Amino acid sequence: MNSIKLIKSLIGQVATASRPLTSPEVQLLRRNYSAAAYTTRYADYDHIQVTAPHDHVLHVELNRPEKRNALNRDMFREIHACFQEIANDKQCRAVVISGSGSMFSAGIDYTDMMEMMTSVVSSDQPQRDDIAARAKFIRHMIVLLQNSFSSIAKCHKPTIAAVHSGCIGAGVDLITAADIRYASSDAYFSIREVSIGMAADLGTLQRLPKIVGNDSLVRELAFTGRDLGAKEAKEFGLISGVFGSSENTIEGAIDLARSIASRSPVAVQGTKVSLNYSRDHSEKDGLEFMQIWNMCMLQSEDLIKATTSVATKQEAPEFADL
Structure with missing residues (x-):
């Protein structure tokens, strides 16, 4: 089922419900609606x-x-x-x-x-x-x-x-x-x-x-x-x-x-970029690449959030989109 049809289906479920929806049902519908609405941008394939x-x-x-x-x-x-x-x-x-x-x-x-x-x-x-x-x-x-x-x-x-x-x-x-x-x-x-x-x-x-x-x-x-x-x-x-x-x-x-x-998208995406670069370059070039990459990325709030979470043994924090 494509995203547009799914959105219509979800709206129909709410409109024809014979009883008030429970809280978990509402949350599930919201998640499904959000996912369906999100993927409409990819619906033209x-x-x-x-x-x-x-x-x-x-x-x-x-x-x-x-x-x-x-x-x-x-x-x-x-x-x-x-x-x-x-x-x-x-x-x-x-x-x-x-x-x-x-x-x-x-x-x-x-x-x-x-x-x-x-x-x-x-x-x-x-x-x-x-x-x-x-x-x-x-x-x-x-x-x-x-x-x-x-x-x-x-x-x-x-x-x-x-x-x-x-x-x-x-x-x-x-x-x-x-x-x-x-x-x-x-x-x-x-x-x-x-x-x-x-x-x-x-x-x-x-x-x-x-x-x-x-x-x-x-x-x-x-x-x-x-x-x-x-x-x-x-x-x-x-x-x-x-x-x-x-x-x-x-x-x-x-x-x-x-x-x-x-995980932090700053950390994950930086890791992929570095792995790809280092695979195709010398060890020396890979290390120098990471110097330049992290001189910027280590200033991200993700580092503070993640290290604080680990140090205080709290749940993983929410990270901003990147």
Whole structure:
């Protein structure tokens, strides 16, 4: 149910109630109404669905179940636009991304990809006759697709991928751009691009070696396209948690997102920025980066609130949106 329909449904519940609502019922309706109203800004997507399961937490769901969440051009555009919005969303502090239907993602939509490639090779446009012009067009297309997943990695809000069943090809590209990965016990991962005569080009070959720290395994998977089961994926560090079902996986991811969202957004977002920067730079550069970052951020009220809470053993404080 999209956000607008949910708001109408909630209003209808109040209007048709046969008795006065209890206080817990009123509070639940208020929370649901607030979440529904909040996510109306994300209601214009056709192939992804965004909901707010808890305060400061967004759930982004790949929503082409009839195509096993195969990613077409529209879906890439929507993911990019969505995470650009999330990056600027002061209320959001953590994100869960999952797939609806029978699997997380079957990878790139081959029909859509063939249409794109056919338009390049057989185009009647004179400027496409030259191989250099065609190569430039293909590179531009790849850049646009790469930017879609890079928007997840660049977003300062921590993102948790909740994977069930198949995570194939571009699906692996997507989850390697996330910060944390959970999976159901039936999940499997496959760098399937080699099976269709191409090298993966949307991030897996760049990000996966830094995630698992096992160059031999990465090359085995990339050269063969074989399936990597959830148990083996956890052993090699691709995922950090395995759950019994897809529902439990999403619940676990949302619980983790709630825990992250309860922390200071100044601290959490600064931590993600620093981890990403330090991963791609020398230790010396990473330390110098943090000197500059924290010379500003340590002046935040969040530091005083958090340290006071720890020192006095009080409940976690409320932090301002960032």
